[in-house]
Amino acid sequence: EPEVTQTPSHQVTQMGQEVILRCVPISNHLYFYWYRQILGQKVEFLVSFYNNEISEKSEIFDDQFSVERPDGSNFTLKIRSTKLEDSAMYFCASSEALQDRSLPFFGQGTRLTVV
């Protein structure tokens, strides 16, 4: 069964450093998403991406964050100048169509710990 793959599974970084979280979506999917879940809290939408551009972003997704699809298979989330409050599980997801027309498939997540 096709799956969304995220690397690394766990990343520890020092406050102020930049991190790049990587995702390989399912190959025929067109829509890509990043979500985050702070420990003990609900999942929150960060950004959606379609046709090589951001289609929607949340209030959380400020200038500290950026996304890129550098090579047609990977989908990355870059977090610049990390803060302690960026510590969370980050989930990548992909879907064939918009989320009201097809189920999103989620990766296993990257646990980011900022120290």
Place this chain on the structure above:
Amino acid sequence: KNEVEQSPQNLTAQEGEFITINCSYSVGISALHWLQQHPGGGIVSLFMLSSGKKKHGRLIATINIQEKHSSLHITASHPRDSAVYICAVRSGTSGSRLTFGEGTQLTVNP
């Protein structure tokens, strides 16, 4: 008030019991999703509904658009069903984002 509210927050059942998890939302939606989050953190999509009812194995999801309410039912529950069940909505004004509920922690004891 949260846009998506789930009840109960925690649910403990005995193996074999019929389980119902509820979700209410306060906005107009184009779709409602039910997801399962495993103890290790991974998320699996279970259903996407815009009307009526869907069934997959022992899982049944229903939605009442007029009442802004959805239920997830699990028949003949099993310990492997133990997980967090999350309701999420895609609202018509929000484009592609999903807004998530807090989740319901289900524990099924043997």
